[in-house]
Amino acid sequence: xxxxxxxxxxxxxxxxxxxxxxxxxxxxxxxxxxxxxxxxxxxxxxxxxxxxxxxxxxxxxxxxxxxxxxxxxxxxxxxxxxxxxxxxxxxxxxxxxxxxxxxxxxxxxxxxxxxxxxx
Numbered sequence: 001x002x003x004x005x006x007x008x009x010x011x012x013x014x015x016x017x018x019x020x021x022x023x024x025x026x027x028x029x030x031x032x033x034x035x036x037x038x039x040x041x042x043x044x045x046x047x048x049x050x051x052x053x054x055x056x057x058x059x060x061x062x063x064x065x066x067x068x069x070x071x072x073x074x075x076x077x078x079x080x081x082x083x084x085x086x087x088x089x090x091x092x093x094x095x096x097x098x099x100x101x102x103x104x105x106x107x108x109x110x111x112x113x114x115x116x117x118x119x
Contacts, residue, residue, distance in 0.1 A: 004074045012048035012084050021048075021084045028111050032093040035108050036086040045080045047073045051089045061094055068098060072105045079113060 012018060025038030040046065049069045051062040069087055087108070096104065 004077070009042075010044060010046055010073075010077065012046040012086065017046075017084060018048055018086055021086045025084070025086075028108065030104075030108070032090055032096075032104055033108060034088045034090070035112060036088070037083045037112060040082050040084050043082060045073075045077055045082060046084045048084075048086045049089070050086060055089060055091045056094045058094075064098070065089055065093060065101065068101050069105050072102060072109065076106070076109045080109065081113075083112075085112070 012021070021036050021038040025036045028035045028037075047070065049066045051065050053062070056062050056065070073085075087105075093101065093104065
């Protein structure tokens with residue numbers, strides 16, 4: 001049975017790992033967010049969501065964006081190849097409601113899947 005949790009091992013928390021993904025990894029960009037990804041040998045994907053205070057000033061909005069991104073990742077994690085993934089959010093994303101935000105993030109996962117299989 002598939003598990004859809006988001007335990008600590010699925011979180012990309014080490015600064016060196018995050019830098020490596022952003023420097024050496026591939027990038028899918030849109031006006032709303034950039035997704036960096038880099039293969040790992042862990043047997044599962046890991047996620048980091050970066051929402052800068054300078055881009056989105058309200059803490060509740062930053063937390064909502066991160067929460068929705070993590071929730072979306074939980075449900076898509078079994079379709080994604082073994083990658084370290086960093087999502088960098090841009091200011092226009094703050095104007096979207098929760099439903100639109102989910103759609104945008106899910107669209108990013110769909111763009112990521114073909115790239116990841118060839119990486």
